[in-house]
Amino acid sequence: MAEVLIKDVPVVPRTPAELERIPLVRNRRSLGWVSDAIAGIVEGKTPAWWWMAFIPAFTLMIVCFSCITYLMTTGVGVWGLMIPVAWAWDITNFVFWIGIGHAGTLISAILFLLRQRWRTSINRAAEAMTIFAVICAGVFPLIHIGRIWLGWWLLPLPNANSIWPQFRSPLLWDVFAVSTYFTVSLLFWYMGLIPDLATMRDRARTRIRKILYGLGALGWTGSNRHWSNYEKAYLILAGLSTPLVLSVHSIVSFDFAVSQVPGWHTTIFPPYFVAGAIFSGFGMVLSLLVPLRTLCKLQDVITVRHVDLMCKVIMATGSMVGYAYGMEFFIAWYSGNPYELYAFKNRAFGPYAWAYWTMISCNVICPQLFWSKTLRTNMVFVFIISIFVNIGMWFERFVIIVTSLHRDYIPSNWAYYRPTWVDIWTFIGTFGLFLTLFLLFMRFLPMIAISEVKGVTPQADPHHPLGGAKLGGQH
């Protein structure tokens, strides 16, 4: 093969029309079009819809911070927590947001290792979403500890009595898992941004833009000697992020599974949590990208095929989650443990049955509709289902946490948990935080990986006629 390359411009056989691949970028767009379309979103005037989304999001963010301030100055009594339900919306929200964060790394790392080239159109936005979701998640463990000013006890530092943190606890593993996940996602995201920041720098019309993007691009030139190291580093980061993404939600599930509480103490938790995380993450990616591809006129880059493929991932992981729900029930019965069986019967038919069946409808039934290609390619329908997936996955965590706790071993302890307005507005407020960060990201940074999308166009392939190869006869 190398011989052909070196002697002359490669000659490629004509491909029969029926064997042509469906292009990842529609309408045979040129390389230059890709930078113009994506960088144009950042360089153009701020559209009216952006402000219409940003102002409510920013307001909600202020609501979130106000609720947190109220909590910090008054105490955790402002929440609905009590004994026996000592973990409720706080940890539900934490697991919910962390789960959403998993789609970004799945798309950027696992799909990269599996050579799924369609990921290039969505990985940047999904990685950004990951980082912002982990920021929202990180708020809750920090504020739920009650005395927030002692949050540093979670770090490997000796406290006032020179005692170190206790590493036998899964809660401490979680601190390391989540902070590593945040840092590595940030590194991966930034590394992917370097070539695109160089594109932004080279296109910049104002001096301030040139300086700021130039600083971020670190002097990137597109040198092939650099690309060679860059691609190797990207591959290694993908290889490191893959076990990371699987470990993070496994460790989050250890927070529950390592305890003795019936309904939590199950070995199925790590894989079940990971599948659920990917399921919810893809739900959020679709909730964001389906409207954005229209609003930003990116239908040629984020094509219907991309949406179709993401729906298939949702269907697959939704089925895994459904299987896990069934298997939990089976094991509760098969184990012969009366407490375990009671916990599960109580989940489905007890006072929180409404939450359980909401979860089943959203997570098990909704994604099964995606067996139909007509529905997978109907953008309005996909958007609605993606919202249901998000709702269902929030309820999954609520069901796991609250139904397992609200009836412990002594019936005199039993209680029914209700959130207060502070619980509710803190959670709704995190959506403001999330959307504020996401809207700022899409306004100032390229939302799609420009250099990667160029790399999957036919023009990028030196062995493709559009890449300049000579067209030969049929072989």
Next chain:
Amino acid sequence: MAESYNKFGLLAEFETSADILHAAAVVRDSGYRHWDVFTPFPVHGMDEAMGMQSSKVGWFSFIGGVTGFTTGMLMIWWMNAFDYSIVVGGKPLFSPIYAFPVSYELTILLGSFGSLLGMLFLNRLPRLYNPLFKSTRFHLATHDRFFIAIEADDPKYSETETRRLLQSVGSKHIEEVID
């Protein structure tokens, strides 16, 4: 020497990925050493066409990973079993099993820093000044054009011969870059 002091070299522009791949192979076979190819995305097969060796980034990640794992194990042993040992639930003071999740995360954390910083170190980045940025057309290297730069300090460099070579492989636009 005084004459070549300000000269950076010749910058040749190409329009397609097939052209640049072919041109790179020709420049490599002509025996140049101080030269590079600039593309908006990594062109498949370019490393062979330039006669480059495989990247050494992996070593930085490996060293980072080993450091992370060792740090995790030693830190937990030192904190929970040596410096201030507390028995919790009758469990052993140290066991590699309970120390594993944190050490595993630190392996990935420092391995990732190794990859990114190793990549930047091998590429000698950040480097905000580059004589090529003075070219009026070089900004297209991150847009849709492909460039070859042959540096003036290459032993085989000759103003006329090098220019002729770049013309012969199909460059439509060749300019001299001054540092």
